[in-house]
Amino acid sequence: MCAQIVLAEDDAKQAELVRRYLEREHHSVVVVVDGRAAIEEVRRRRPELLVLDVMLPKVDGLDVCRILRRESDVPVLMLTARSTEDDLLLGLDLGADDYMTKPFSPRELMARVRTLLRRTRLADTGTLLTIGTLTVDPVRHEVTRDGEVVDCTPGEFRLLAAMAPHPDRVFTRTQLLEHLHGYDRYITDRTIDAHVLNLRKKLERDPRKPVHLLTVYGIGYKLASGTRAPDAP
Known part of the structure; x- marks a missing residue:
């Protein structure tokens, strides 16, 4: 299930860890370090998934999700240190497809990625x-x-x-x-x-x-x- 994925994460170590796990599953990964670049890459590449950190410079992840939802239905998996129920509901209301809190298990993240990609591809043949x-x-x-x-x-x-x-x-x-x-x-x-x-x-x-x-x-x-x-x- 190879896919093109945009990963928006400004923590270099976290981004490298997630990128390696995604590439281990044969996905093509583009890493960006701020929200403005995330918007531009999604517009340019039309990826099958956006893995999106909430706390990003220039444009935060919530605003990235809000902007992209006006023009794209790209699946969005949010990663954030914010773990309150209100934060979760806000992310979902803005159009995120899934939401994981830091710290997280890379294996669980990969399972979430597989699930989102599988559901999207099944929907496309519905x-x-x-x-x-x-x-x-x-x-x-x-x-x-x-x-x-x-x-x-x-x-x-x-x-x-x-x-x-x-x-x-x-x-x-x-x-x-x-x-x-x-x-x-x-x-x-x-x-x-x-x-x-x-x-x-x-x-x-x-x-x-x-x-x-x-x-x-x-x-x-x-x-x-x-x-x-x-x-x-």
Whole structure:
């Protein structure tokens, strides 16, 4: 699974360690040391993955993610020393696909990289999924409601893409977390709840009375196959 990867990390030792592990798995790696260079390299090379440190000079990683999400759906794996839940949720809300806190295990990082690349490539061969008035297009990474495009972050899109092939199936928060980000002790149920809250604002005519993305109390969430009145708000 060789891929072109941009690594944005200003700590020389950390960058060299990650670069060696990535190249050991036969990836082509370009290392940049500031946020401005990260933006320029993603625009120039259109890589399959951006591994992004948050604390970067010139433009920090959060702003890099914010800028790139306006113009690209490149998968972003954030690396940061910030480990609070609020930091995690901010990174995900800005469009990061995964989030690892320092210090981290290089082996776990490689597992996360493989997972992100595998999901991206599977999505590129996917078929159109229609659930009631919603359509999820894995090839275009696009969601529509009643024919109108819905602007989703990559995390929000993957949550819908995970549920769309199984309408009316109930997913636990743990199942959704594992599908979206893999297991990480720093990620909590609030991550999924935040995605659901944001999606309801985008998908539902009345987010307080959802008909698409429903809560199943004590278990998790399901994507309803119809537009009937919900059993649970």
